[in-house]
Amino acid sequence: MSIYxxxxxxxxxxxxxxxxxxxxxxxxxxxxxxxxxxxxxxPAGGMLPFEGIEDAALRETEEETGLTGLxxxxxxxxxxRGMNDPGGPSMTTYVxxxxxxxxxxxxxxxxxxxxxxxxxxxxxxADAAEATALSAQDSVAAEHADDGMVSACRWEPxxxxxxxxxxxxxxxxxxxxxDG
Numbered sequence: 274m275s276i277y278x279x280x281x282x283x284x285x286x287x288x289x290x291x292x293x294x295x296x297x298x299x300x301x302x303x304x305x306x307x308x309x310x311x312x313x314x315x316p317a318g319g320m321l322p323f324e325g326i327e328d329a330a331l332r333e334t335e336e337e338t339g340l341t342g343l344x345x346x347x348x349x350x351x352x353x354r355g356m357n358d359p360g361g362p363s364m365t366t367y368v369x370x371x372x373x374x375x376x377x378x379x380x381x382x383x384x385x386x387x388x389x390x391x392x393x394x395x396x397x398x399a400d401a402a403e404a405t406a407l408s409a410q411d412s413v414a415a416e417h418a419d420d421g422m423v424s425a426c427r428w429e430p431x432x433x434x435x436x437x438x439x440x441x442x443x444x445x446x447x448x449x450x451x452d453g
Contacts, residue, residue: 277356280363283329284317284441286448287343289372289428296428297445298372299435300338303381303423312438317365318419330368336419338426339382343370349447352440367444379427384419 287298299313316334320326327345335341346369354363429435433445 277362279353280361281320281329282318282363282365283320283326283333284365284367285315285330285334285370286349286367286445287316287334287338287340287370287372288346288431288448289374289376291374291428293430295431297431297433298334298338298340298426299429299433299437300382300424300426303425313435314438315441317441326366326368330370334370336384337382337424339380340372340426343372345369346371349444352443365440367447369448379425382424382426384422384424 289296289298297315299315301313302311305311316330316337318329318333318337320329321332324332326348330345331341331343334343349367349369351367352365354360354365356362431448433442436442437445
């Protein structure tokens with residue numbers, strides 16, 4: 274009998290406010306298989322062992338889009354997937370991050386491991402570090418699997434006129450108003 278752990282994930286609604294109103298950061302994979310496209314996405318991915326939700330959200334957004342200098346606004350909700358769901362059991366926490374106004378409306382970004390190369394999970398104790406060393410190595414290796422992936426990033430006006438992939442719109446209605 275196999276025993277599976279629940280993967281911890283984070284999904285990020287990154288917004289900015291312009292003269293035209295509030296916008297959401299989305300991206301497409303440039304090198305997507307046209308016969309099996311990933312669809313329009315928000316920054317999302319697995320959390321490293323002992324990584325907090327805010328740190329994971331900021332890291333994933335930087336890795337997938339190159340965007341930095343964000344402010345954590347709120348935790349919006351969680352979505353659990355079961356053993357028989359695609360990807361296996363996971364718990365995804367949805368968060369709202371705010372970007373400063375300005376910057377480009379669209380850009381491309383190539384994922385590199387440099388965003389995580391210098392980081393490591395905090396070491397709560399020497400015993401825990403030894404027990405989780407393999408798990409941490411597996412998580413970092415999984416993060417590096419996206420190296421070289423090119424994202425076409427853009428800001429889309431809210432409410433969205435495009436459909437987000439999978440369950441990524443699940444908590445979009447929970448975004449606070451423009452000031453929150």
